Amino acid sequence: MLGECLIILAALVIPAVYLEELHGGVYQFSQTELFHKKNSCKTIPSTLLLCNDIEYNEMRLPNLLGHETIKEVLQQANSWIPLVHKQCHPDTKKFLCSLFAPVCLDEVDEPIEPCRSLCEQVKESCAPVMLAFGFPWPDMLECSRFPVDNDLCIPLSNPDQLVHPTQEVPKVCDACKDNEEDDNEIVDNLCKNDFALKIKVKEISYINGDTKIIPETKSKTIYKLNGVTERDLKKTVLWLKDGLQCTCDEMNDINAPYLVMGQKLGGNLVITSVKRWQRGQREFKRISRSIRKLQC
Template identity: 45%
Template structure:
C-alpha cells in the first residue's frame, strides 16, 4: 500500500506534468525530453538529463516522498556519488527542524523530482528556509552558502513552494504557479548545540560538523555580550583532534554563539563529565555540541566506538 506521502507526491507530479504539457502544447509526455528553461538562471549541462532512482544511502532525500530524481541535478552535480557526498552534510540541519520546508527545499535542488522540465524552488521558500535555519547554521559557525542565494530562484514561474499550515488555499489549480506542501514542524528553542538526541547517528553527525571532540568537565560558564563563554577544566581526553594543538587545548575557551539567553541544560550541571565538540571560526572556538558522558547508554557507547573509523562528509565543500 502506498503511503500518504507517496500518494501526495504522486498527485504533485501528475499536476505539474499536466501543467507543463499544456504550456508546451505537448502531445506526449516523456521523462527524458528536455525543453528550454523558463528560468533564465538555470545551469547549462554537458550531460543529457536522465531519471535515476534515489538511492537509500542518499539520506537527505530518500524519505522525501518520491522515488526518482533528475541527473544532472539543479546544483550541477552530474553523478550520484557527488550528490551523496554534498547532500550528506545537510542531514543534521534537516534534523534540527529549523523550518518545516527545509528538506523539500534542499531536495528540490539536490534530488529534483523527475519531470519534463526543471522545477526550481520558489524564491520566497528559499527565503523562509534561510531565515529559519540561518541562526542554527550560525551557531555552528557556518554561513548561508553562496550556491543557495535566494535571488537565484524564480518568483513568477512554475516553482516548488509550500503553504503554511492552517492557511487558506489560494493556489489556482489551473495555474500551477506553486505546489503547496503541508508539513509540520518540531523546532525547539533550546540552544542548537545543546539540543542533541542521544542517538548514534545524530551524535556522529554533530561530531562530523565539528573539528574536534574531547571528554572533560566544565569549570565555569559566563555570559559575554550575546554569547556564553564556556571555561573548561584543564584535564581533557582527546577523541578527535582536528587542527587543535596541545598548547591550545590547555587554555581552550569555547563560546556558545548567540547563546546568552537560550536554554542549555548541560551548562547548568557543571559536575558532570561531557563529550564536548567544537570548531574554530575566525579567532574564536565555538561550542558545536555537548553530550553528557553516559556509559550506561548503548547509543552513546556505539557512537564513541564508531567515531574512530567513521568517514565524515566534507562540510567545507558545502557550506561556503
Template identity: 40%
Template sequence: MFNLRSLCVIVLLVSSPSKADEEAAAEDDEGPAANPVSDFVTSPEFGTLRSVCKPVPNTMGLCSGIGYGEMRLPNLLGHDSAREAQQQSAAWMPLLGKHCHPDTRRFLCSLFAPVCLPEVTAPVSPCRSLCEAVRDACLPVMSAFGFPWPEMFNCSRFPDGSELCIPGERDQTRAEPTDATKGSVMCEVCSPDSEGEQEIQQNFCKSQFAFRLRIGSWSVVRTDVRVVPQGRSRVLRWAGGPEEQQAAMDQSALWLPHGCSCPALDGQLTGSYIALGHMQNGRMLLRRLLKWSRDEKELKKFIRMLLRQDC
C-alpha cells in the first residue's frame, strides 16, 4: 500500500543508512562477485570513488528482471554496495503499484541500479525528459500523501538528451496517447481493494459528495469514462446546496477523466460501489471509486464508520 507510512520509510531509508549497512557495503565491495570492469569515478556529488560492475540481485524486487544483468556501483544515489541499493530501493516498490507512469520502474532503476556498460566508465543517467515525465505523472500521487518530489530526483541534474542517457520506453515528446496506449495506466481513482477502503476513509470528509451505488453501464466519451448508476444511489455526503445536488443527480452520470483504466469496472458490474468526488464544470467528477468485495453486513458497518466522522 502506498501510504503515509511507506513514504516515511522512504525518507528514513534515504537519510539514515545503518552501521550494519555500511559494514555490509564494505564487505560487498571486496567480495568475489565484483566484475573486473572497474574505474575511478570523479563527480562533484561523490568525490573520487572506485566504480565497479556487480550483478543486479535477484532479491532486488524493484529492478530484478529489468532487462540487464549488471549494475554499476556507486549508483547515482551514492549507494556503494548492492545490498544498500537493494534495501533502500525497496521503499519505492509501493509507487509501482500506483501505476502512475509506465516508465516509473525504468526511471527508478536507472538511479538505484544503473546499467553497467563496459565501454562506459560511469553510471549512465536517466534522460531529463524521462525524469520529468515520471515526475509529472507521479507527483500528484505523492502529493496526495503530503510528500514532494525528492531533491535527490531533481530532474535538472540529468542530461537533456545531447549526451548518453536512458530515455523513456515511449516517445518523450509527450504526444497524445494512441489507441494502443490509452487505458494502459490505472486511474488513481480506482485503488485496489487492499488499499481502497483506507483511501475512502481518509478522503471522505475532503469530498464534496459520497454515494453508495450500483453501476448499470459505462462508456468512453472522447478521452473520459462516463459511469451510469443503476437505480437510486444513496447519498452518504453532500457538501453543496440542495439545488446543486438535484442538478447533479439529474445528470445520472459520474465521470473518470483521461481514459485511464479502472479495474473496478472490469468484468460484470455487480454488487455495490462507494464513490467519492466533487463537482467540476457542471459534472460529477470521481476522485475515488471502490467496488465492495465483502458481504453486505461488512459494507453497512463500513458506511456507519464513515458517517460517524466529524466532517
C-alpha cells in the first residue's frame, strides 16, 4: 500500500500482478460458463488459513474466482488475511470465503454466491480501509455481479446490524518515514546498508503481506553494492517488509525517481529507506555529495 501511486500502478499491472497476487485471481471465464463446469467438492484444507473455522467443511472447485485447484486457492487467499484482521466488518471473512471456498453441496449444481447485500455491506465498511492502503475496491468484487437477496445466496449474518467504516489511520512504513539527516548521518546510513539504488518503479504487488517492487531496468543507477551479485541485479526485485500493513506516501508518484537503500537478507533485497529523488532539492544535493565522498 504505497499511497496514491498504487492506484495508478494497479491500472497498469492489474492482469498480471494486482489481481492475481493481491486480489486472488479473476473470473477466467464468465459466470455462465462457470455454472457448467463440472462441480467438484473438496475438503477445505487446514492450510487455507483465510477460511479456517467456517460453518462448512467442503468447498466447490472451480471457485467463484476461477481457481480450479486447491494450490491456486492457497496461493491467492493468504493475501486477504490482513483485511480480515482489520475487522472492518464482521462478515468480511464470510464474504471472502464464499468466493475463495464456496460451499459445495452434491444436490446443487450451481455455485451458491454471496448475496448482493452481503457484498455491499462489506464493501461499505472495508473499501475505505483498502483505499487507505492504496487499493481501490476491485472490479471482480463489484457487488452488481452478485444476486439480489434470495433463498439461494449467502446472506449477512445480521441484516439489521449497521456497520460504519473504520476510521483507523494506517501507520507509516519505517522505511518511508521522513527523517531529516545531516551529511554524516546520510553517509552512516549508506554504510549500514548493502545497496543503494536510484530507481523508477515498474511494478508493485503484494505477496504474503510484503510489498514486491520491480524497478524499470533502464532507470536503475547503482550507487553501492555489498554482497549483492550480478544474478541479484539481473532482474532486480526489491522487498518492503510488511508493506500490506503500512503506508508509504513517500512513494506516491509513478513517474518519480527514488533512492532506495537496504540490505540483503535471506537472499532478498530488503528496503530499509525510501526517498523521493527531487532534483535540485538541498537534501539530495547533500546525498549526491555524500555518495561521491563515500568512505565506509
